[in-house]
Amino acid sequence: GAVVSQHPSWVICKSGTSVKIECRSLDFQATTMFWYRQFPKQSLMLMATSNEGSKATYEQGVEKDKFLINHASLTLSTLTVTSAHPEDSSFYICSARILTSGGYTFGSGTRLTVV
Amino acid sequence: AQSVSQHNHHVILSEAASLELGCNYSYGGTVNLFWYVQYPGQHLQLLLKYFSGDPLVKGIKGFEAEFIKSKFSFNLRKPSVQWSDTAEYFCAVNARNRDDKIIFGKGTRLHILP
Numbered sequence: 001g002a003v004v005s006q007h008p009s010w011v012i013c014k015s016g017t018s019v020k021i022e023c024r025s026l027d028f029q030a031t032t033m034f035w036y037r038q039f040p041k042q043s044l045m046l047m048a049t050s051n052e053g054s055k056a057t058y059e060q061g062v063e064k065d066k067f068l069i070n071h072a073s074l075t076l077s078t079l080t081v082t083s084a085h086p087e088d089s090s091f092y093i094c095s096a097r098i099l100t101s102g103g104y105t106f107g108s109g110t111r112l113t114v115v
Numbered sequence: 116a117q118s119v120s121q122h123n124h125h126v127i128l129s130e131a132a133s134l135e136l137g138c139n140y141s142y143g144g145t146v147n148l149f150w151y152v153q154y155p156g157q158h159l160q161l162l163l164k165y166f167s168g169d170p171l172v173k174g175i176k177g178f179e180a181e182f183i184k185s186k187f188s189f190n191l192r193k194p195s196v197q198w199s200d201t202a203e204y205f206c207a208v209n210a211r212n213r214d215d216k217i218i219f220g221k222g223t224r225l226h227i228l229p
Contacts, residue, residue: 032215034216044159046219049216102164102166103164104149106159
C-alpha cells in the first residue's frame, strides 16, 4: 500500500537552531502533502498544505516564516523549523492523500524536543 | 471551513461493554468521513471511512460507524470492547470537492479495564 516515510523519528536541538523534517512518499506520487502538529494528549492540528512546485498554504495562526515548507518533487516534502524555541517542542506528522482510494496515509511522526 | 466535534474526551469501560463514541461535523457540503485510532506510542491507523453509499460502514477490528446526514454525525460503535482497544480515537472530515485537507476532532481517549 501507499507508504509515507518520515525522518527523523526524533530530534533534540538547541534553542535558536533549525531542524529539517523530511516526508517521502515511497511508492506513489504525492502532489499534495499535509503537515500536522500534535501536542501531548491532544489532537492533530493542521499546520499547512504542501503543494508540489508551488508555495505551501498555511492555516490561520501558523507562522510561515518559522515553519518553512518545501515540496520540490512529487515524492518529497520538507518542514524546517527555524530558530527553534522550547515551545516548538511537539510531535510533527506528515500525511498524503492516496488518489486511488481517496484515503490518507500518515508518516510515523517526528518528536522534536528543543532544549 | 469544516470542523469536527468529539463529545467524549475520556471514556472508561470494562471489557465486553458496548462502545459508542460521538462525532459531529460542521460543513454544509458533501464530506468524506474517517475514524482513526492511535495506540500508545504508535502512529495513526485508519479504522474506517465513509465516502458514499451505505451509511453504515464496517471497519477493522469489529468497529463500525453510521453516517447520519441529517444529524451531521458519524458515531463510532463496537458491540463488545477488548482491553486491546485502549487507545485514542480521532474522527476526521474532508470537505469533498473543496480541497484535500483533512481536519481532526480533538480525540477521545478510551481506557478499557480488564
